[in-house]
Amino acid sequence: MGNRKDSVYANPLTEVHQFKFDDRVAQCFPDMITRSVPGYETIIAMTGVMAQRFAQADSHIYDLGCSLGASLLSMRQHVDDASIQIIGVDNSAAMIERCTHIVALNNSPIHTELRLEDMQTTELCNASVVVLNFTLQFIPIEERGPLIDRIYAAMKPGGILILSEKIRFEDEHLQQLNTELHHEFKRGNGYSDLEIAQKRSSLENYLRAETIKSHESRLATAGFSSIDVWFQCFNFASVVAIK
Numbered sequence: 130m131g132n133r134k135d136s137v138y139a140n141p142l143t144e145v146h147q148f149k150f151d152d153r154v155a156q157c158f159p160d161m162i163t164r165s166v167p168g169y170e171t172i173i174a175m176t177g178v179m180a181q182r183f184a185q186a187d188s189h190i191y192d193l194g195c196s197l198g199a200s201l202l203s204m205r206q207h208v209d210d211a212s213i214q215i216i217g218v219d220n221s222a223a224m225i226e227r228c229t230h231i232v233a234l235n236n237s238p239i240h241t242e243l244r245l246e247d248m249q250t251t252e253l254c255n256a257s258v259v260v261l262n263f264t265l266q267f268i269p270i271e272e273r274g275p276l277i278d279r280i281y282a283a284m285k286p287g288g289i290l291i292l293s294e295k296i297r298f299e300d301e302h303l304q305q306l307n308t309e310l311h312h313e314f315k316r317g318n319g320y321s322d323l324e325i326a327q328k329r330s331s332l333e334n335y336l337r338a339e340t341i342k343s344h345e346s347r348l349a350t351a352g353f354s355s356i357d358v359w360f361q362c363f364n365f366a367s368v369v370a371i372k
């Protein structure tokens with residue numbers, strides 16, 4: 130149920146297809162993401178800590194692009210008011226199927242709903258916490274503004290948006306340095322040069338990273354009043370935005 134070692138790009142491929150959140154990826158997803166994203170465990174754990182502080186009675190908590198539910202489970206551990214509902218959304222059937230089993234094994238008084246839906250069209254309302262952990266990066270850039278605007282409109286005053294992303298740097302030296310440091314991190318976690326290169330080419334034109342400045346300016350345009358980068362490690366960062 131999502132506990133295999135990631136070997137998706139371990140063997141040479143004659144053609145590297147665009148990355149897909151299919152069954153093969155879902156099976157090894159926790160291993161893949163922890164070995165690929167520096168700071169992932171910290172971001173997941175602190176998502177729970179922040180949700181505890183910002184979750185309001187009788188409101189909704191959304192985990193958009195929930196994959197196997199790491200963020201929503203972290204929030205479920207920290208929130209204890211049964212009037213709060215958690216909603217996880219993902220458009221990968223393989224992810225939602227596995228996530229459903231994982232959530233069922235995790236006892237909690239907090240009502241949790243999982244939706245196999247696109248986060249761009251799923252119904253959003255009455256939200257005190259919205260989490261976009263490494264998901265906005267897969268949405269076409271021109272569609273990101275309208276989605277953030279829709280999230281803002283669905284949020285209660287005092288609510289928080291947690292946005293974690295792979296980022297890029299305007300300065301080409303920093304872009305090169307952080308890309309190399311990220312690859313060193315992956316190598317240190319047991320990925321071969323072949324795995325790193327094939328995964329990189331599968332993500333090209335799919336995972337479109339933006340600068341922290343672009344993210345901040347989109348959040349400000351949507352209307353968020355307080356915006357802060359609370360975590361960064363190399364080319365991965367997490368931002369909070371409060372309505």
Ligand SMILES: Nc1ncnc2c1ncn2[C@@H]1O[C@H](C[S@+](CC[C@H]([NH3+])C(=O)[O-])CC(=O)[O-])[C@@H](O)[C@H]1O
Pocket residue numbers: 150162173193194195196197198199200218219220221224246247248249261262263264267268
């Ligand atoms: N339009 C979309 N609508 C809904 N889901 C989508 C869409 N596009 C992509 N996804 C989903 O977003 C998830 C991104 S992974 C999130 C990790 C998780 N947040 C975690 O913290 O463990 C991050 C990564 O793999 O880098 C996948 O499950 C996709 O199916």
Ligand SMILES: O=C(O)C(=O)Cc1ccccc1
Pocket residue numbers: 161162165166295328329332336
């Ligand atoms: O693996 C990478 O290089 C990444 O940028 C992060 C990632 C992690 C899991 C799925 C897709 C991208």
